[in-house]
Amino acid sequence: xxxSPLRPPTMADVARLAGVSHQTVSRVLGDHPNVRDxxxxxxxxxxxxxxxxxxxxxxxxATRRTRTLGVVASNTTLYGPASTLFALEEAARAEGYLVSTxxxxxxxxxxxxxxxxxxxxxxxxxVIAIAPQRSAVEALAELRRxxxxxxxxxxxxxxxxxxxxxxxLGARLATGHLLAAGHRTVWHLAGPEDWQEAADRVAxxxxxxxxxxxxPPMPLRGDWSPLSxxxxxxxxxxxxxxxxxxxxxxxxxxALGVLRALREAGVRTPQDVxxxxxxxxxxxxxxxxPLTTVRQDFSAVGQRxxxxxxxxxxxxxxxxxxxIAIEPQLxxxxxxxxxxxxxxxxxxx
Amino acid sequence: xxxSPLRPPTMADVARLAGVSHQTVSRVLGDHPNVRDxxxxxxxxxxxxxxxxxxxxxxxxATRRTRTLGVVASNTTLYGPASTLFALEEAARAEGYLVSTxxxxxxxxxxxxxxxxxxxxxxxxxVIAIAPQRSAVEALAELRRxxxxxxxxxxxxxxxxxxxxxxxLGARLATGHLLAAGHRTVWHLAGPEDWQEAADRVAxxxxxxxxxxxxPPMPLRGDWSPLSxxxxxxxxxxxxxxxxxxxxxxxxxxALGVLRALREAGVRTPQDVxxxxxxxxxxxxxxxxPLTTVRQDFSAVGQRxxxxxxxxxxxxxxxxxxxIAIEPQLxxxxxxxxxxxxxxxxxxx
DNA sequence: GAGGTCATTGTGAGCGCTAACAATTCCCGC
DNA sequence: GCGGGAATTGTTAGCGCTCACAATGACCTC
Numbered sequence: 001x002x003x004s005p006l007r008p009p010t011m012a013d014v015a016r017l018a019g020v021s022h023q024t025v026s027r028v029l030g031d032h033p034n035v036r037d038x039x040x041x042x043x044x045x046x047x048x049x050x051x052x053x054x055x056x057x058x059x060x061x062a063t064r065r066t067r068t069l070g071v072v073a074s075n076t077t078l079y080g081p082a083s084t085l086f087a088l089e090e091a092a093r094a095e096g097y098l099v100s101t102x103x104x105x106x107x108x109x110x111x112x113x114x115x116x117x118x119x120x121x122x123x124x125x126x127v128i129a130i131a132p133q134r135s136a137v138e139a140l141a142e143l144r145r146x147x148x149x150x151x152x153x154x155x156x157x158x159x160x161x162x163x164x165x166x167x168x169l170g171a172r173l174a175t176g177h178l179l180a181a182g183h184r185t186v187w188h189l190a191g192p193e194d195w196q197e198a199a200d201r202v203a204x205x206x207x208x209x210x211x212x213x214x215x216p217p218m219p220l221r222g223d224w225s226p227l228s229x230x231x232x233x234x235x236x237x238x239x240x241x242x243x244x245x246x247x248x249x250x251x252x253x254x255a256l257g258v259l260r261a262l263r264e265a266g267v268r269t270p271q272d273v274x275x276x277x278x279x280x281x282x283x284x285x286x287x288x289x290p291l292t293t294v295r296q297d298f299s300a301v302g303q304r305x306x307x308x309x310x311x312x313x314x315x316x317x318x319x320x321x322x323x324i325a326i327e328p329q330l331x332x333x334x335x336x337x338x339x340x341x342x343x344x345x346x347x348x349x
Numbered sequence: 350x351x352x353s354p355l356r357p358p359t360m361a362d363v364a365r366l367a368g369v370s371h372q373t374v375s376r377v378l379g380d381h382p383n384v385r386d387x388x389x390x391x392x393x394x395x396x397x398x399x400x401x402x403x404x405x406x407x408x409x410x411a412t413r414r415t416r417t418l419g420v421v422a423s424n425t426t427l428y429g430p431a432s433t434l435f436a437l438e439e440a441a442r443a444e445g446y447l448v449s450t451x452x453x454x455x456x457x458x459x460x461x462x463x464x465x466x467x468x469x470x471x472x473x474x475x476v477i478a479i480a481p482q483r484s485a486v487e488a489l490a491e492l493r494r495x496x497x498x499x500x501x502x503x504x505x506x507x508x509x510x511x512x513x514x515x516x517x518l519g520a521r522l523a524t525g526h527l528l529a530a531g532h533r534t535v536w537h538l539a540g541p542e543d544w545q546e547a548a549d550r551v552a553x554x555x556x557x558x559x560x561x562x563x564x565p566p567m568p569l570r571g572d573w574s575p576l577s578x579x580x581x582x583x584x585x586x587x588x589x590x591x592x593x594x595x596x597x598x599x600x601x602x603x604a605l606g607v608l609r610a611l612r613e614a615g616v617r618t619p620q621d622v623x624x625x626x627x628x629x630x631x632x633x634x635x636x637x638x639p640l641t642t643v644r645q646d647f648s649a650v651g652q653r654x655x656x657x658x659x660x661x662x663x664x665x666x667x668x669x670x671x672x673i674a675i676e677p678q679l680x681x682x683x684x685x686x687x688x689x690x691x692x693x694x695x696x697x698x
Numbered sequence: 699g700a701g702g703t704c705a706t707t708g709t710g711a712g713c714g715c716t717a718a719c720a721a722t723t724c725c726c727g728c
Numbered sequence: 729g730c731g732g733g734a735a736t737t738g739t740t741a742g743c744g745c746t747c748a749c750a751a752t753g754a755c756c757t758c
Contacts, residue, residue: 056472057409058714123405288637407744
């Protein structure tokens with residue numbers, strides 16, 4: 001603190017003050033064992049006094065390691081991506097890595113490629129790509145890149161190493177729950193066509209119905225937004241009384257729109273139509289009525305994918321499979337069962 | 350592509366292939382004017398052929414510029430922080446900067462200090478701190494740090510350069526709207542005590558009532574979560590018929606809980622009690638009933654704060670004030686006015 | 699055709715650190 | 729009190745790039 005040059009102090013400055021060579025300073029900083037206690041203390045005092053911090057660029061240049069990971073994501077204001085991002089960063093930081101993020105509005109071959117370039121210019125050692133669109137997955141496989149990449153949200157379609165919640169299983173849980181409650185069939189409001197996770201949920205829903213000997217109705221399509229759910233809900237309301245008693249909606253936000261449309265059409269939930277969502281966003285417990293949904297462990301996705309990426313970067317043989325699947329969990333609430341428990345009494349997510 | 354050494358190619362490798370000096374390669378890459386077209390083309394071909402990319406660490410070391418910004422944030426799965434984060438990254442990338450994020454679970458002096466250290470070790474040239482807790486703001490002012498910092502979400506309390514939505518004004522809009530609709534008084538469910546934004550909203554609400562000659566009732570406290578809103582809503586329901594006809598809730602998530610509690614208590618919204626929220630999250634239009642709320646332009650916050658930070662980094666005199674205030678906007682829906690328009694007809698956020 | 703100017707290219711010296719090796723010191727047993 | 733090995737410290741050479749400056753050559757003017 002006494003010293004205040006125009007440029008931040010260098011290792012040589014510290015060395016001079018401590019009366020040692022710069023290499024000894026480096027050893028102290030690197031916790032190298034063979035440094036005399038007295039010397040170490042003297043160096044440490046000098047470091048303190050000058051407020052010295054190692055220059056990360058010089059270090060990175062000499063070691064060829066930046067200790068920085070990249071993340072490419074889209075739709076980061078949605079609960080799922082935001083939660084994954086959070087878990088990713090936390091896991092990476094625990095391993096001493098910094099995380100640089102590129103959030104794009106729309107994931108295409110171009111934006112993905114630009115994002116990887118930008119991260120590459122930033123010197124990342126590896127990248128997590130949250131790439132739920134099918135096209136992005138393919139692009140990922142083809143793009144030339146000088147570092148390992150782990151995909152997240154690619155559903156069952158990943159050709160690169162990946163970590164995913166098992167969407168197929170989640171859809172089976174949701175659909176099976178409705179069938180078990182006595183519904184003859186289950187309609188489905190699906191996510192966008194080109195999202196692999198949406199496709200996996202459709203597949204799980206369809207398979208479950210088929211196993212029960214039921215011909216699946218035509219699924220509706222939304223874009224994940226509450227508004228698209230509202231519009232689909234208006235359409236669904238027209239089928240009430242003609243065999244529609246249960247709907248599996250591919251995410252909670254759309255389910256919210258469906259609930260509103262049904263309510264406005266005078267259709268009661270769950271008495272007339274039962275609704276199941278997907279994601280378990282924090283709000284869904286407070287919808288009207290509280291929403292039965294499928295909870296995804298985004299935190300696990302984040303941790304597992306970081307662990308996998310680090311294995312790849314450090315050249316270790318991955319300790320587990322390179323295509324990780326995480327089990328989702330059904331959360332039953334009043335939208336499928338009118339006597340479900342009030343808020344705050346069930347274990348939180 | 351033909352070349353495939355163990356190490357990525359260096360500028361010298363490219364220079365050799367193109368038959369020029371490494372400096373000429375640097376000039377081509379830096380778009381320096383004085384390079385003959387023929388030479389430039391030859392170099393570019395060599396770059397292409399080898400798949401060469403500049404080493405960012407070496408570049409950063411030589412230029413003393415990392416072109417990386419840091420962001421410290423908490424509660425990043427909430428709509429507000431997530432939106433801000435997105436806008437921040439997008440604005441920074443447009444200026445050629447990479448963004449490294451540290452998301453902490455709880456913002457304290459310790460976690461903030463650790464986050465800044467971590468970012469500092471990553472070589473960031475400046476930091477945006479999303480620091481809504483009052484304690485964090487103070488910590489920020491005192492912490493020694495070798496780079497400029499711009500605070501976001503610090504409400505009116507920032508001692509460092511900052512960009513904020515004017516929360517005081519937002520609260521006045523919300524409260525004034527309810528008074529104008531004929532309510533005699535307005536209750537308030539506030540956010541956590543130590544959040545400056547919560548305090549600013551309380552102040553705006555209180556001031557508006559006082560100006561109207563009304564003694565403000567005791568505000569309730571929540572923690573932003575729907576559950577805390579639900580609990581407060583149960584309490585509020587007990588005051589219906591005893592002067593409670595309107596509530597201003599400090600965020601949309603809590604408002605969702607309040608709506609549920611009122612509904613369960615048989616209180617109708619807006620006929621018995623009108624409710625106004627804050628944030629305009631995408632879901633609020635689909636609540637039961639759709640929620641009147643205050644929209645914050647997070648995107649503007651992100652852009653303005655990045656512009657300010659870059660001014661500070663580049664040593665320019667900031668082109669505007671160093672404490673930026675952004676105006677919020679009232680969005681009227683059915684929770685205060687039963688004949689509000691259906692979804693999809695109003696201009697989107 | 700000498701001298702001057704400009705465009706173009708090359709050379710050398712760092713940026714601040716780590717890694718490999720060399721040099722010094724210390725401590726022990728005999 | 730001296731050889732030998734371990735512990736400790738110093739020296740040197742990069743890591744791959746940019747910056748400042750030097751060198752070259754082309755072209756022009758008088």
